[in-house]
Amino acid sequence: MKKKDQMLAKIKRQQEITDGARAANRDLTDDETREFNNLQGEIDALHPQVEEEERQAAITAERNRVAEINAICRQVGMEPDNYIKDGSTVEAVRKAALDQMIQRGQPSGVHVTQDEGDKVRAAAVDGLLMRAGVTVENPTEGAREFQGMSLRDIAIESMTRSGNHSASELLRMSKSDLYDMASREFFNPSAAFPAILDEAIKKAIVEPYTHAGTTFERWTRKGSLSDFKPTPDHDYVLSGAQDFEKVPENGELKESEFSTEMLPQRKLDTYGRSFSMSRQAFINDDIGFIATVPGRFAQAAKRTINKQCYQLLYNNAAVFDGKAFFSADHKNLLTTGTGMTSAAIKAMRQKLRTQTDQFGEAITLTPNFLILPVSEQYDNDLVSIFMSPTIQTTENTQAANPLYRQNYDIIEDNTLNVLAGSNACPWFMGDKGVSCVKVDYLNGNETPNVRRSEKARTLGFIWDFWLDWGITATDFRSMVKNPGVAL
Known part of the structure; x- marks a missing residue:
């Protein structure tokens, strides 16, 4: 040491x-x-x-x-x-x-193809992340040397290499004075020390965001929009009967008529927060803000999306046709809420498999996932429903279980429990092959953005953190709701 x-x-x-x-x-x-x-x-x-x-x-x-x-x-x-x-x-x-x-x-005889400063900054970023406990694949050469440096050491190294200050001058400074000098450089886009912090934070958020522990990705569809304007989708569909008709020899093909059906209007919004590394954190050499704070913001962004997706199901607001997502008109709602029973699953399967298109024609939907609140009782019931080869009949005899080893993706999320509180907690059945809810991102970018904030007269390094997304109910036919019971 x-x-x-x-x-x-x-x-x-x-x-x-x-x-x-x-x-x-x-x-x-x-x-x-x-x-x-x-x-x-x-x-x-x-x-x-x-x-x-x-x-x-x-x-x-x-x-x-x-x-x-x-x-x-x-x-x-x-x-x-x-x-x-x-x-x-x-x-x-x-x-x-x-x-x-x-x-x-x-011709160039001196190797100036890659700026030495870029190499040093890349090594400093990886070294800082490794010291903060973040996994770095294939660290940049020299990263191990920076891994043992404090924030003060890295600031001195960066400012010395800039040529504006000598190492001896910076080493004589107190941490407080050095912080003040680094703060003045924070608004300089070419300054090395702020750039090192920027890049370290951007890298540090990837893993926490990826492993945020959300479940909405398992039953929603990802989409992309190029701007923030409302996007009214249209679907060109055949009007009337859609069957192909027999054409006699030398007969004419009958021309089909198309109509334009209005579908959901998709729109993006921006969500974000700001966070900072305080003067005290710099003086105390607290690098936890790199490993924890930005990562927590990234997880909060993804959890917000998760919460909004489940709120859409729970609140059951009107969708593009003016009717509630789950309703008798949409034929996707059980009239009476129940717990986890074979009868309830069969009733929900029947509703899903007998849906029709807008012209009353049959469509093929395959029930393959269940969205459930967290419940030990439901877990036990599911074992009996799907893993028991036989069932007890009303005549007190054994019969083959028609749901034995049915393959459903069981998606449990405590968000439903929190939304319901002491009230009845709904659960759902759906077909993953059809998009019932779409989560759109600006240009398909689902990773949060981080930008150094230019807020003068603020005692601390501040970063803005934001992500653009929109959540839309796209097809009510592919999901059925059971109003549930209080848990």
Whole structure:
């Protein structure tokens, strides 16, 4: 462990001692006073060693700068001394070398194809994520070195490489002063440190969003819209009988007539929040905001979609034809709510399988999923309904179970329990092959967007977090509702 980290750990322990006494509204005990004083002595002894470590780090950084400048200048015939003396950065020298080669019309002999700063930022992003406990596949070269750095160290490294500040100047700054300087750079789009935080946050949200623990994806259909304007869909359908007619020899084909049927109007809305890394988080080197806070926002976005999908089913609002989603007119509602029984499943199957199109013609629907609230009783009932080869008849005899080993995807979600409270909790049956509810995203992008927020005079680094989606009931024929009972 570095001397600096040892000193910080001892300072933290001192703070814990004083905080504990303050919380209990008392003075330090004799043992606490003795430990505090011993820690202070150790801190005082470590202080010159820490200064020496930081001095050596600054010397190493300067040596690396001089070596890289010399290497670049040798390849293009430039004099390196002036660049070394005036504190020029490696990036500035590389640009000067490229400019000189362009003026001379000579081919590039120095490798400036990929900006060194991009490589360093990529390594810093991966190192920061790994330190925060985020899994990084194939880390960038150099990421392991950044993994052991604090936020302060990364800020110093980034600002030193920008060429606007020397390492020795930044190392002498307190964390508070360094934070103030980093805050001023936060609004500079080319500044490295804010860019590292941006990219780390964007990468950190992917896994939490993917594994948010939602269930709406299992019974809805994903869609895409290109803008926020209401999109009235139309469906061109055959009017009247749709059967093909027999054509006699040399007979004429009868022309079909089409009508345009109005379907649901799909529309996107924007949902979002903002979050920040506070000044205290930076000073305390709290990288938890990268591993936890953005990930929680990503999960909250997906859970909001999940909740809205189940609210659409539970609230049973009117759909595109002006009638409730589940209604007697739509022939997809049991008149009496029940618990989980074989009779209820058979009744729901019958309603689903006997649906007709808008002209009264038969359509083929296959019941293959159940949407249920969380219920131990329902779980037990389902085992009996689908796993028992025989059933007890009203005549007290055994008969073959017609539902034995029926293949249904059982989708349980506690959102229904929460929506129902102490009231009757509905459950549903449907056909996955037909889209009954569609979740649209702007241009098909279902991953939340993150953007650095330009809110001046705010004490903290702030990011905006948003996602564009819309949820629409598209076909009431492919789902049946059982009003259920109180659980």
